[in-house]
Amino acid sequence: MYDSPKSETAVQHAIKIxxxxxxxxxxxxxxxxxxxxxxEDKTVTAFIGPSGCGKSTFLRTLNRMNDTIDICRVEGEILxxxxxxxxxxxxxxxxxxxxxxxxxxxxxxxxxxYDNIAYGPRIHGLAKTKADLDDIVEKSLRRGAIWNEVKxxxxxxxxxxxxxQQQRLCIARAVATEPExxxxxxxxxxxxxxxxxQVEELIDELRESYSVVIVTHSMQQAAxxxxxxxxxxxxxxxxxxxTSQIFTNPKDPRTESxxxxxxx
Amino acid sequence: xxxxxIFIAVLVLAVLGFVxxxxxxxxxxxxxxxxxxxxxxxxGFHVGIWALVPAxxxxxxxxxxxxxxxxxxxxxxxxxxSYATDxxxxxxxxxxxxxxxxxxxxxxxxxxTVEEAATLDTGATDVRALLGNVGVAIGSDVQPEVLExxxxxxxxxxxxNMARTVIVLLLALAGLGWALxxxxxNFRARxxxxxxxxxxxxxxxxxxxxxxxxxxLSLIFNTIEFFKLYPASEFFFGTTWAPxxxxxxxxxxxPLFWGTFYISLIALAVAVPIGLFAAVYLSEYAGPKVRAxxxxxxxxxxxxxxxxxxxxxxxxxGPMLVNVFGNEGALGLGWMSGxxxxxxxxxxxxxxLIPFVSSLSDDIxxxxxxxxxxxxxxxxxxxxxxxxxxxxxxxxxxxxxAVLLAASRAIGETMIVVMGAGAAARLSLxxxxxxxxxxxxxxxxxxxxxxxxxxxxxxAFALGMTLFVITLGLNIFALYIVRKYREQYx
Numbered sequence: 001m002y003d004s005p006k007s008e009t010a011v012q013h014a015i016k017i018x019x020x021x022x023x024x025x026x027x028x029x030x031x032x033x034x035x036x037x038x039x040e041d042k043t044v045t046a047f048i049g050p051s052g053c054g055k056s057t058f059l060r061t062l063n064r065m066n067d068t069i070d071i072c073r074v075e076g077e078i079l080x081x082x083x084x085x086x087x088x089x090x091x092x093x094x095x096x097x098x099x100x101x102x103x104x105x106x107x108x109x110x111x112x113x114y115d116n117i118a119y120g121p122r123i124h125g126l127a128k129t130k131a132d133l134d135d136i137v138e139k140s141l142r143r144g145a146i147w148n149e150v151k152x153x154x155x156x157x158x159x160x161x162x163x164x165q166q167q168r169l170c171i172a173r174a175v176a177t178e179p180e181x182x183x184x185x186x187x188x189x190x191x192x193x194x195x196x197x198q199v200e201e202l203i204d205e206l207r208e209s210y211s212v213v214i215v216t217h218s219m220q221q222a223a224x225x226x227x228x229x230x231x232x233x234x235x236x237x238x239x240x241x242x243t244s245q246i247f248t249n250p251k252d253p254r255t256e257s258x259x260x261x262x263x264x
Numbered sequence: 265x266x267x268x269x270i271f272i273a274v275l276v277l278a279v280l281g282f283v284x285x286x287x288x289x290x291x292x293x294x295x296x297x298x299x300x301x302x303x304x305x306x307x308g309f310h311v312g313i314w315a316l317v318p319a320x321x322x323x324x325x326x327x328x329x330x331x332x333x334x335x336x337x338x339x340x341x342x343x344x345x346s347y348a349t350d351x352x353x354x355x356x357x358x359x360x361x362x363x364x365x366x367x368x369x370x371x372x373x374x375x376x377t378v379e380e381a382a383t384l385d386t387g388a389t390d391v392r393a394l395l396g397n398v399g400v401a402i403g404s405d406v407q408p409e410v411l412e413x414x415x416x417x418x419x420x421x422x423x424x425n426m427a428r429t430v431i432v433l434l435l436a437l438a439g440l441g442w443a444l445x446x447x448x449x450n451f452r453a454r455x456x457x458x459x460x461x462x463x464x465x466x467x468x469x470x471x472x473x474x475x476x477x478x479x480x481l482s483l484i485f486n487t488i489e490f491f492k493l494y495p496a497s498e499f500f501f502g503t504t505w506a507p508x509x510x511x512x513x514x515x516x517x518x519p520l521f522w523g524t525f526y527i528s529l530i531a532l533a534v535a536v537p538i539g540l541f542a543a544v545y546l547s548e549y550a551g552p553k554v555r556a557x558x559x560x561x562x563x564x565x566x567x568x569x570x571x572x573x574x575x576x577x578x579x580x581x582g583p584m585l586v587n588v589f590g591n592e593g594a595l596g597l598g599w600m601s602g603x604x605x606x607x608x609x610x611x612x613x614x615x616x617l618i619p620f621v622s623s624l625s626d627d628i629x630x631x632x633x634x635x636x637x638x639x640x641x642x643x644x645x646x647x648x649x650x651x652x653x654x655x656x657x658x659x660x661x662x663x664x665x666a667v668l669l670a671a672s673r674a675i676g677e678t679m680i681v682v683m684g685a686g687a688a689a690r691l692s693l694x695x696x697x698x699x700x701x702x703x704x705x706x707x708x709x710x711x712x713x714x715x716x717x718x719x720x721x722x723x724a725f726a727l728g729m730t731l732f733v734i735t736l737g738l739n740i741f742a743l744y745i746v747r748k749y750r751e752q753y754x
Contacts, residue, residue, distance in 0.1 A: 065642060070551075097644030107635035110658045119653065120643040170639070177643055 144172025164195025285311030534614025539621025
């Protein structure tokens with residue numbers, strides 16, 4: 001359906017993730033049909049589509065979070081830097097360290113702010129000394145644009161923060177393990193407009209170092225933060241291209257119906 | 265009319281009230297229930313409740329108060345010369361009641377006519393033989409004053425019962441009539457029925473609370489009685505437990521307390537790790553099929569009566585331990601001389617507690633939100649890292665609660681101790697020796713021919729009170745722990 005991203009912007013980035021003929025089944029339900037997608041490095045890619053179209057499911061196949069669901073089955077191949085992540089030799093645990101994830105609802109651990117951030121670096125042995133760890137925590141919190149708000153209470157529980165702060169904490173936590181790709185599943189759906197604005201700003205900054213994939217229900221958000229947009233409908237990838245092209249000049253009539261509000 | 269018949273009559277009236285109330289409400293709006301404030305059934309329930317509740321309340325109070333009043337009035341008829349102590353008075357009174365009941369029975373069986381029964385005379389008739397014929401055995405010959413009192417007792421009981429029947433039935437009818445009169449299309453029957461339901465709920469809650477209060481009060485009074493007879497300092501700090509019903513007993517709680525503590529400790533050392541690991545496996549690793557079989561199997565353990573565990577301790581675990589640690593045992597250590605020991609009871613009690621710990625912990629672990637696990641897995645943590653560092657800390661307050669609940673059970677357990685740990689009260693560190701616990705000693709102090717006024721029997725209440733205070737303290741501590749962690753984690 002789609003071959004290679006048409007380059008309207010100046011910089012052409014390397015392909016980070018390539019999905020070929022991906023099928024996902026939940027038991028007998030065929031949830032994702034024949035999806036091919038190329039996700040570029042240092043780019044924000046947005047997945048849009050009506051509820052139940054499979055965009056979150058597809059996002060979760062990218063770091064094998066679907067493995068935790070017993071009845072879920074994935075066919076086809078997903079290459080991360082040219083290596084199939086569904087290969088038997090790949091450890092999903094290591095994969096998830098490379099492909100981080102931020103969830104719809106902020107889910108800080110019932111630990112202190114410091115321990116929330118230090119969680120990933122600790123289990124992956126990223127810090128040799130306490131000072132190293134302190135550095136990682138500070139750096140991550142700064143990248144999560146929340147350092148100034150929490151620097152005086154690093155040992156207060158993370159669950160005591162406001163919703164927007166919690167979500168930025170979760171983003172900082174995901175950043176702390178130094179992932180190469182950051183997956184975000186409707187990260188702003190539980191946030192108010194101000195917190196949403198802060199998170200979007202953050203996503204834009206994260207683009208400098210990571211490939212970011214974001215699932216969103218808000219077309220305005222997709223238009224604001226992403227460079228590439230994929231439109232899913234009923235388990236099919238209908239259209240994938242430059243965000244500006246999708247929103248101004250969609251090729252598929254279904255995409256046009258969706259973004260003009262006639263379906264979905 | 266006996267109370268049961270009155271009860272049934274009131275019930276019938278209530279059902280009648282329901283039907284009438286419903287019909288009347290519907291009739292008032294020509295069968296169109298949309299013009300009623302509430303559904304027709306609520307009008308029915310409203311009338312039914314008014315017929316039932318006041319009448320039954322009066323009946324219940326009457327059933328309690330009437331015997332008390334009659335007893336007091338009959339007691340005053342018995343001359344001071346026929347008894348010396350309160351105990352003897354209560355014996356005479358129980359004779360009076362037996363004679364009165366016997367006479368009623370004789371009339372019922374046709375051995376006496378009503379007039380004969382009312383004019384009976386100890387001189388003329390052998391009342392004891394007569395009552396013996398209808399199956400009521402009296403300990404000694406019936407004295408004239410007892411017969412007189414019994415007659416008075418019968419008379420006032422009969423009057424009382426008659427008055428009871430009339431008043432209760434009248435009240436039921438009055439309630440029915442009044443509620444029926446109030447029935448009108450704009451009457452808020454639903455609200456009034458809901459108020460009655462609320463009353464029922466409050467009554468249920470207060471019964472539970474009042475019962476607890478009653479138990480505590482009865483413990484307190486008897487404990488105070490005990491401490492009048494036996495010094496508290498010797499009870500709490502005495503290291504010897506040697507009750508002798510002839511007097512001169514030593515009633516120190518420490519050996520019993522130590523036994524309770526030691527056995528519970530061993531039981532928890534068995535139950536907590538096994539239960540917790542089982543819960544972790546079942547909730548995190550087991551597939552749905554394994555879980556569907558294993559969880560009910562584990563919970564069957566909780567349904568086994570403790571006496572069966574006691575048998576298991578006595579017949580299986582005790583001898584097995586002797587085979588290993590006994591004089592002729594496999595290890596040749598000679599630590600254990602008999603099957604009954606702290607270790608036997610502790611192990612078996614631990615097995616009993618496994619389902620408590622595992623079942624509660626399993627529920628608690630399951631209630632940790634999936635989002636938490638996803639968050640950790642999404643960061644590249646393995647399942648066991650997620651479990652250790654995220655799930656278990658989040659579940660900890662609940663798990664602590666489960667463990668303390670198990671501890672309360674262990675402290676209160678009796679049967680396993682009686683059969684598994686023996687009856688010797690001693691202070692020793694050797695877990696292979698027989699010891700006993702507070703609960704087991706409460707049983708042995710109260711069973712048998714103990715005089716309830718002696719310190720040897722009353723000590724049971726003091727032991728019970730101490731146990732109650734300890735478990736209460738444990739529960740409060742559990743609450744405190746749970747709250748403290750809650751604050752930190754949520």
